[in-house]
Amino acid sequence: MAHDNSYVDKKFNIVGTRFNRPDGIDKVTGKARYGADASAPGQLVGKVLRSPHAHAQILKINTSKAEKLQGVKSVITFEDLPDLTGADQGMADILENCMARGRALYDGHAVAAVAAIDEQTAAKALKLIEVKYKKLPHVTDVDEAMLPTAPVIHDRIFTRGVEPKPTKPSNISSRTEMGNGDVDAGFAAADVIIEHSFKTEQTHQGYIEPHACLASVNPDGTAELWVTTQGHFVFRNVCAGLLGLDIAKLKVTSSEIGGGFGGKTHVWVEPVALALSRKANRPVKMVMSRDEVFRATGPTSSTSIDVKLGAKKNGEITAAVAELRYQGGAFPGNWAMLACMTAFACYDIKNNKSIGWDVLVNRPKVAAYRAPSAPMAAFAVESAMDMLAKELRMKAIDLRLKNVAREGTLAPYGPTYGPIGIEDTLKAVKAHPHMRAKLKPNQGRGVACGFWFNIGGQTSTDLNIGVDGTVNLAVGTVDVGGSRSSLAMIAAEELGIDYENVKANIADTTSLGHNDMTEGSRGTFSSGMATIYAAREAIEVLKQRAAKTWGIPLEDVSWEEGHAVATGKGHGNLPKLSLREIAAKSGRTGGPIAGHNEVTADGAGMGFASHICDVEVDPETGRSTIVRYTVVQDAGKAINPDYVEGQFQGGATQGIGWALNEEYIYGDDGRLQNPGFLDYRIPVCSDLPFIDTQILEIPNPNHPYGVRGVGETSIVPPLAAVGNAIANATGVRMGHAPMSPPRVLAALDALDNAG
Amino acid sequence: MQAETIAQMMEYLAEKFPNLRDVLQTDVAVSIDGQIFRDDWTQTIPSGAEVYLIPRIEGG
Numbered sequence: 001m002a003h004d005n006s007y008v009d010k011k012f013n014i015v016g017t018r019f020n021r022p023d024g025i026d027k028v029t030g031k032a033r034y035g036a037d038a039s040a041p042g043q044l045v046g047k048v049l050r051s052p053h054a055h056a057q058i059l060k061i062n063t064s065k066a067e068k069l070q071g072v073k074s075v076i077t078f079e080d081l082p083d084l085t086g087a088d089q090g091m092a093d094i095l096e097n098c099m100a101r102g103r104a105l106y107d108g109h110a111v112a113a114v115a116a117i118d119e120q121t122a123a124k125a126l127k128l129i130e131v132k133y134k135k136l137p138h139v140t141d142v143d144e145a146m147l148p149t150a151p152v153i154h155d156r157i158f159t160r161g162v163e164p165k166p167t168k169p170s171n172i173s174s175r176t177e178m179g180n181g182d183v184d185a186g187f188a189a190a191d192v193i194i195e196h197s198f199k200t201e202q203t204h205q206g207y208i209e210p211h212a213c214l215a216s217v218n219p220d221g222t223a224e225l226w227v228t229t230q231g232h233f234v235f236r237n238v239c240a241g242l243l244g245l246d247i248a249k250l251k252v253t254s255s256e257i258g259g260g261f262g263g264k265t266h267v268w269v270e271p272v273a274l275a276l277s278r279k280a281n282r283p284v285k286m287v288m289s290r291d292e293v294f295r296a297t298g299p300t301s302s303t304s305i306d307v308k309l310g311a312k313k314n315g316e317i318t319a320a321v322a323e324l325r326y327q328g329g330a331f332p333g334n335w336a337m338l339a340c341m342t343a344f345a346c347y348d349i350k351n352n353k354s355i356g357w358d359v360l361v362n363r364p365k366v367a368a369y370r371a372p373s374a375p376m377a378a379f380a381v382e383s384a385m386d387m388l389a390k391e392l393r394m395k396a397i398d399l400r401l402k403n404v405a406r407e408g409t410l411a412p413y414g415p416t417y418g419p420i421g422i423e424d425t426l427k428a429v430k431a432h433p434h435m436r437a438k439l440k441p442n443q444g445r446g447v448a449c450g451f452w453f454n455i456g457g458q459t460s461t462d463l464n465i466g467v468d469g470t471v472n473l474a475v476g477t478v479d480v481g482g483s484r485s486s487l488a489m490i491a492a493e494e495l496g497i498d499y500e501n502v503k504a505n506i507a508d509t510t511s512l513g514h515n516d517m518t519e520g521s522r523g524t525f526s527s528g529m530a531t532i533y534a535a536r537e538a539i540e541v542l543k544q545r546a547a548k549t550w551g552i553p554l555e556d557v558s559w560e561e562g563h564a565v566a567t568g569k570g571h572g573n574l575p576k577l578s579l580r581e582i583a584a585k586s587g588r589t590g591g592p593i594a595g596h597n598e599v600t601a602d603g604a605g606m607g608f609a610s611h612i613c614d615v616e617v618d619p620e621t622g623r624s625t626i627v628r629y630t631v632v633q634d635a636g637k638a639i640n641p642d643y644v645e646g647q648f649q650g651g652a653t654q655g656i657g658w659a660l661n662e663e664y665i666y667g668d669d670g671r672l673q674n675p676g677f678l679d680y681r682i683p684v685c686s687d688l689p690f691i692d693t694q695i696l697e698i699p700n701p702n703h704p705y706g707v708r709g710v711g712e713t714s715i716v717p718p719l720a721a722v723g724n725a726i727a728n729a730t731g732v733r734m735g736h737a738p739m740s741p742p743r744v745l746a747a748l749d750a751l752d753n754a755g
Numbered sequence: 756m757q758a759e760t761i762a763q764m765m766e767y768l769a770e771k772f773p774n775l776r777d778v779l780q781t782d783v784a785v786s787i788d789g790q791i792f793r794d795d796w797t798q799t800i801p802s803g804a805e806v807y808l809i810p811r812i813e814g815g
Contacts, residue, residue, distance in 0.1 A: 090781075205815075262815020334782075337810055368815030414807035415786035453812050458794060520814025600794035702790060712814055 035212030035228030046286035051104030054138035054670025071121035074279035105330035108295025115276040142327040173332035179353035186319025186351030190310030201663035202302040209258020215273035216283035231517030262368035294675035298367020301326040338373035371712035382448040382720030421634030422608040444729025450716025454709035455520030456601030460513035461530035469580030474507040476515025482643030494535035496562030521709025526601035538595030603702025607713035609633035613721035622745030636708030655718025762796040
């Protein structure tokens with residue numbers, strides 16, 4: 001049956017209300033099973049030996065002593081992970097990132113691994129592995145890595161996007177340029193020009209649950225993997241590819257996930273655990289320590305950004321240019337290119353240009369972190385907007401409204417926008433009572449806006465009706481934010497039954513077709529769409545069974561509020577049949593009743609948000625305390641407002657941590673100095689006030705309920721919202737995030753000395 | 756260029772610019788009149804539509 005994804009305005013009974021998430025009780029009582037909560041008979045403990053050097057040739061690895069240790073069942077190096085990637089450089093990079101192949105590329109890079117009968121034996125075995133390193137010069141700063149004098153990390157990297165093509169390799173993997181109009185003419189027409197440079201440091205997604213898995217490979221090529229992941233189907237494909245397994249024979253089950261935020265979209269220990277298991281012919285469990293998570297998974301880029309804005313006296317921005325330098329760790333990435341797409345996306349600026357430089361450094365391979373690349377670009381652009389507003393003596397919010405993007409505006413990356421919500425969020429911020437709340441001494445208020453694309457992707461869903469009328473909904477998108485509740489609500493809404501009668505589960509990879517990662521704010525959007533269609537398929541079957549039961553044509557049966565109703569002439573005396581009644585008889589009317597759907601959910605609607613931040617800066621310590629924070633974001637349609645608000649608050653909290661405290665600190669030796677939560681300071685509940693939220697609903701025209709993804713957008717505005725608030729509180733413009741107490745204090749002192 | 760679907764357009768481009776074939780296969784999404792298609796290449800392209808090739812964004 002063909003399905004139409006167009007938005008239909010309708011009244012909902014269940015969607016839009018609030019239900020407790022079905023996984024809630026298990027999670028707060030400790031019953032929920034995460035990545036480290038599986039075990040198998042005969043399982044071994046896997047541990048990884050990691051490079052203590054930022055960059056080093058690995059001359060020799062001698063594993064013989066480790067192999068001889070009693071209780072050690074397998075020891076592996078890259079030789080146990082043969083390169084099957086063919087011409088796929090992206091997969092080859094993943095393989096090399098999981099286990100060094102002759103060269104250690106960052107502090108923490110995996111060099112070898114062991115599987116032993118217990119933790120102590122495994123730790124002892126690691127100490128017995130002898131590795132001979134030859135240290136090489138290293139570089140960890142994005143600007144330094146671009147200098148011609150920088151040590152080159154891969155001699156196969158010749159900058160793409162530069163004419164003529166360079167003859168020498170460098171650490172610059174690509175240059176991107178995009179934009180519209182004529183920026184020179186635009187600046188020439190400007191009455192006021194603002195130019196500023198910004199830097200942001202590297203952060204980690206900071207999920208509380210470390211990477212963990214239980215891998216079991218059999219000699220016949222079948223295997224199982226229990227793992228904490230944002231996408232078990234993608235993990236299956238990648239691990240099967242790297243290990244030379246058939247996709248259908250590798251069964252991957254996703255555990256509950258204790259946070260991912262983009263950091264669990266890639267494999268690190270999983271191929272290693274599979275290889276150890278294959279060699280030992282026993283299950284292998286691997287759980288990363290917090291130190292390993294910081295040093296050797298996928299943090300964000302650190303960046304260096306220049307912004308120039310030009311405007312007329314009336315506030316119309318005539319030109320905007322951004323040059324964005326992003327490091328992707330020790331392998332090529334597209335992070336700067338992504339930043340170019342988002343930098344000016346909230347605005348209608350006829351003459352704009354963004355230039356992105358993707359750079360390699362001796363740091364871990366960067367992975368996505370909620371709206372990847374956008375927060376840093378927004379820090380720069382949204383700070384510059386406030387600086388421009390100040391020059392123009394305009395209110396910051398009014399400058400944004402004057403130049404806001406609307407339906408019909410040309411995006412900086414090319415296409416014309418359909419209906420978008422940025423203007424609505426800015427107007428809602430302007431009208432919000434927070435904007436009129438009184439500020440105390442040393443306090444300041446800042447606003448900022450942000451954008452994320454959101455995606456759809458491949459989705460497969462199964463809906464099965466039990467003989468008592470209760471329903472199983474099997475989905476393939478990992479639940480990172482309460483989507484099991486929202487999806488059950490959608491199924492209940494479509495079928496016309498109570499929410500409590502639908503149980504949503506995340507199925508393993510043998511039970512459904514391929515599902516893309518839960519990333520890009522796609523979980524509820526795409527599985528929700530597939531659930532609607534699967535429910536409608538099931539309804540067709542229910543109607544057919546009713547028609548058969550009554551002996552009337554199918555066209556004379558309609559589905560209303562959970563019941564088959566006989567319509568048309570002569571059927572008025574037939575009582576309605578409930579879903580439960582039809583299900584009870586299903587064994588005698590044709591068998592189990594189900595609906596199924598595969599869809600590539602295109603048409604994901606863009607997400608826009610505007611934030612208000614009140615900060616109090618202690619002039620003696622430079623410490624900033626958030627005293628009030630409001631998120632206004634367009635959700636299209638909030639299926640369960642509790643979990644939409646949760647995403648707004650979570651994204652804002654992570655952005656605030658990024659703005660105020662979080663950074664990777666590398667020493668001159670290229671080693672990470674602060675791989676732990678004590679010295680890498682993320683916000684905790686006591687650091688922040690309750691974050692207020694306002695959900696706007698501008699329907700996405702390409703989803704039956706109008707849903708837009710919400711998970712990512714709200715990490716984009718906070719860096720600048722906080723920076724603008726600090727500027728208004730202190731008169732100091734902070735251009736280097738995190739705006740930690742030492743940095744703010746130094747800036748305040750400099751201001752005092754200048755004054 | 757005549758193309759009724761994204762697949763036809765991609766094939767045409769890959770033949771005209773062979774060194775782009777790999778990039779077109781994996782790294783590109785298509786915007787048709789402002790709506791972004793990342794996956795389904797059977798999608799039809801209406802006559803006179805505004806078509807852009809843009810990076811295939813993922814997310815976090």
